[in-house]
Amino acid sequence: MAADKDPSVRFGQLPLTKYTRDLDDPRRRNHGILIGSIIHSPTVRFKCKMIKQKGQIGINIYTMWFKPLTNSTEDAMATKRARDFLLGWILNPILFGDYPEIIKKNAGSRLPSFSYSESQKVKGSFDFIGINYYFAFYVADDPSIPKTGLRDYNSDMFAKFTGYGLGVVDTINEINDVGRITFLSGFIGSVLDSIRDGIDVRGYFIWTFVDGYELISGYSSRFGLYHVNFEDSEHERTPKLSAHWITFLGDAILTIRQCYTCYCTEVTTMDGLGSLVRIQTLQASFHIK
Template identity: 55%
Template sequence: MSKVTAVQFAAFLLCCHYYTTVLCLSEVTRKEFPTDFVFGAGTSAIQYEGAWADDGKTPSIWDTSMHEGLFGEDTADIACDGYHKYKEDIKLMRDSGLEAYRFSISWPRLLPNGRGPVNPKGLEYYNNVIDELIKHGIQPHVTLHHLDIPQVLQDEYGGWLSPKFIDDFKELADVCFREFGDRVSSWTTLNEPNINSLSSFDYGFFPPHRCSSPFGDNCTAGNSAVEPYIAAHNMILAHSAAVELYREKYQDVQKGKIGVNIYSIWFTPLTNSIEDANATKRALDFILGWILNPLVFGDYPEIMKKNAGSKIPSFTDSQSQQVKGSYDFIGLNYYYSLYVAHDSSIPKTSPRDFTSDMFAKFTDFVDNPTGHRIIPPIRPKYDYDSLCKLLNHLKNAYSNPPIYIHENGFGVEFVDAMNDVARVSSLSGFIRSVREAIRDGSDVRGYFVWSFVDVYEWISGFTLRYGLYHVDFEGNGRERTPKLSAHWYHNFLKNGSAADIQNVGLRRANAHSS
């Protein structure tokens, strides 16, 4: 057999990706989903809006970290300039056929002091966004808090680490329900409290960058063994307080639904051993059950309480009753799956952090172990059926809660990002997986692509692009240009055929080559 050149091999892989995409799309259409199922896309405030100090907005903890240079030269000071370009983007959403748009409220834009007086300019902006969406027939799905806690609250009492966060978050929720609830029928309280707690208080990647050795790097303060549990506990209580407020004061009149968002991973045993099977169950309990068990059953998973011991806070009887059932739906952010193996090298008596409390190690490929850290690799293992497996697990273990896939996407480094064949293949494969889960009886009600346009991607800055639309971050106008994936999603939502997608792909490829 003759040797193949790198170019020939790359071309072969491209063809495989491309024809897999056509095959996937030929197997699933929009019409195969329930009529009330919604397809959309999303962004978040700090990643999209820009205007970081305009019209009365104060800094969030992310603004502070970015300006201290902790993430390199990229900042979200302008980001996509969505604060000024939202009308243009909503027209693109309409033209793309989006049925819903998920976005978040910037807490320091709406309540610059964290509480108290409402910023009229911030209020005007979100009213305008919601009105514009409805004008174009697009459902607004609103997240109250997506990581950007006001710096003033971080300075005052330590943000998420303090129970004072609960009352301040409840005040933010009350303002939003009162001002926007007549037009918003889908509310999400918090985005990813599980990963937020780990990234901010165990590993120290995210603001306020708290951690302790040997579990995190470059942190000047913190306790990785304890603080992730405390932060998540306060977030769960803040969530349930907001849900209780909504149900008692607003829901009967506004007729909306409210839930919480959880970062999710599907775990598979690395081997057929009992040890790896048990480690996989522990991983599911620690990552998903950490947030989901209290909402469904009123308490943390037993294995978490056993392994974490006194480090994990306890719910009082009244708190347990408030938390239990505090959701109308669960939002999932899903990107990839991991293999899990039991880790016998973790000492049972020495200090441990959240991850080592699982006594598990993770890998994205069998031959590529990543150690103890759950760090999403840039090019993870895209096992499309894994999403269906996750949804079936939630159906069986948690009484089949209503589910929205709030985020699902594929990040591409900014090299040939316009002809994003791999993204089309990934999204179509995952959509097919959602369809199979619905056929299996899962109560899935919506799917949102992350992200509608390229956005500021946290610690990756602008180097990793998830958008259906390319954003020219080098230009003053932040011009939007549809990628191949935008054309694909439009065709899918309009019930386009595989042939339609193929023609779009060929036109895009020809235009790119010329």
Template identity: 60%
Template structure:
């Protein structure tokens, strides 16, 4: 009781001193369905550290960071979650988390990419899952979050080769067999759409493949075709794992399996027909690239038309296997962009997968659009945008079950312990989820990125998304709760209401569209 009282006193102090940022719209945890889950997440590479301990082999991200591509920073220790998971799970319980999203390090569990299981890696994940269950927290497990074993990259090019499909299926089989008695929510892979662009089109993620003029400093590649090839292999690997789970494990273990995608909400820059059509193409190329095959068995027509023979095709049998191969969709959502038509993009030469959209993007209407999809330098608190996205998914994809797997605040932000801005940002998007549920969207969970500060892929340790501050400079990597941790605790455990400041028209305008 003393600890809870202390949490509450600190929260009330901050709330009193920052009460000017909130008013009007109000809701509590009880406004959500009883089976809706609130949580937070991390990923293995960004959280665990222990990059070469206990039999783990390097991933392509280990190699990439050791080569100095993230400003000389590495994730060799990251948040030191490999050694500090017990304390972190205790913090999760104290905070009130109902679920925790984690990923399996492929090179920690299968150091050779296939074959012999690493007993120390197996023990680690068993211990983490057991500790979560002990504290009443649902484990939501992602099988693959970017960290391809370097041995598979060296052997056949990783996701560029269809050989990876069988190896990924073997990873999935090990995980279903060893952990499936306690894990009910499986996500096959994280953000295959944006990873293919970042790794094989723009070339700023490993394995740094791209071609002129679409990327620079690449080790090789072809931006016109490789993004399409890798996504195709991702989708076939996902469907192979899903088919395995459904045939061999699901009846006994009674879990669910899905896939995660990176999402952006796109809005036409002007009222012109051309910008509206460009917006539809952008949605097809970013969301439909994954969701159309997974739910309907084929790529969007606009992709087939614009990419032509560069876009792989599914055989009839593959299409039937891919179609319907998920029980839910996981989405990662951070920001919205405006879209303008770009009819002259052909003039720069052979197109890549991004320029096939014939679209340009901007975060603000008064900033000229550019031809690349990149995160804006500052986050836009456009809370309606997530509502619009969720309702678009409901309408376009027949209302699939959805988990918001990532939503967080940190891009370009100089973080402080008194991160009131983060609570305002998260509050608005949580309200957007609630309004979507009330509009009939089948949203089943919401996860904050991240639970503790972690190694961020684009910025290392200079950007902090965590509810808990990690002292990366100290040998103990000490955890300290930020204001947002107290805020989330009070929302989840103490029934505190969240109040949103808006102009009184924001939510009504969203509902009326």
């Protein structure tokens, strides 16, 4: 992938560009959202305080993660550019008060800038950050792309996970979606690892409850825990195996919420015939408050 390119142009696709006047529109709109947070956040917080509500202001970021294809310096730099363009143009301002240097250098005057006052106000203007994460990509440097400067930046980003799911082209009427359970189990384990690493994780949300219409893939990708028969006029809904699994997991967590330590050796559920099915073998202990 050409990691230097505008984040709206990814993998040969131009999603939603027919609704924009030019490729600078996303930059201007993103800047407007950030400036809007400066203007409206204090008002919202004040009103929440006045009516004794514990409201919080946050932003949800659609993204993927990137890893270098090889250990080469070129691939590492390309990966950093990809992260800056897809993540940094939103995260950097609200964490550090300005856009990544690579974006400012590439976009030049086409990128709106923050005044000193705006920079100080936008930094830390959100109470939480949501990462709407789908999957990861390996990134390789493309030598045909003109090289640009890169900020010397050795620290990694932090993440809060609030949304994840698995969209696959399910077999028709597939209910026993063991693959989705394995996928979600891995992500829940990653959230637990983040908590152990000291990340202030407030929660997570699985995308999504039922099969529905996806913006780019239509009805071909199914993210739901419940299967929807789109050929049926009533759109019959049937719980998949993953729905039973997440229900079991939620019930198990509720039973140990009084600050107990749980040691889990395996996760099981019942199949459609009433037989016990082992979903995954685990060797993990965790503490839940």
